Amino acid sequence: MTNNLNRLTVEEYNRFASLLDDIQNFVKKHQVVSYIEFDYYVVHDMTLFSIEPDFDFEKLEKTIRQIRKSTPAIKRIFSKPIIVLKDTDDVLPVENARVTNQNTLLHLANHGQYVSNITKNGVKPRKLLTRIYEDDYSIYENVIFCNFIDEILSLIKKNRRTLNSLLYASNIMRFN
Incomplete structure (x- = not known):
């Protein structure tokens, strides 16, 4: 378990180091820039976010679509759970x-x-x-519903970095 945790930490460290290399190279190349130049370089020369190359966007999009489709039912169940x-x-x-x-x-x-x-x-x-x-909430339907919510939360945790990068990129593109 500890070895697996260290391996993940080393992988994360290497990923961040590769991202910081690009930023350090940019700073060495352009030590003094104006805001307009910086904006140009950000759009053309520098990567401010990255996404894993093997990430399956279609699967994520399909899953998000299914979650959004079930959102009204989720809201209804949260507001009126089945009680015995x-x-x-x-x-x-x-x-x-x-x-x-x-x-x-x-x-x-x-x-x-x-x-x-x-x-x-x-x-x-x-x-x-x-x-x-x-009131007893621990009926089968509510347990299944809780498992479904747990799966959604674990999906979000698993893809949090990618989702944050996509949101960051979306905000930058909207700003530019």
Whole structure:
């Protein structure tokens, strides 16, 4: 793992060194330039960005098209994910009990240890059986959706340098 990490670091270093060689050669050749000359040289003589020669632009374009096509569905799923309502019964203190039903009364009648006080007006419980409702997002469709989003993010991370170079080039071309 460490050897692989060092190899990637060395590859990155060599790539940046080759890019900086071009810039250093430009600085040696043109030590003093005006803005107009610099602009001319940037367009004609100097490379300010580079893209790997074996990069598959068609595959990236096709993938981006598929992602853009699925964007409305992604937005809809993010705004309203599928939720399953799970209900469980639990014995809670009276202050926390929200839902009482017939099962609550039957449970209290069978479990006297949860009675706090008995008066002529009635029974004062200490704990009650109550139904708890919880939203569950971990259904199969949501898991698949999360995997899809993870794949998109990993694609972006993998192609981040190329995408940054393309955006940089696009901004320069728009500026010029």
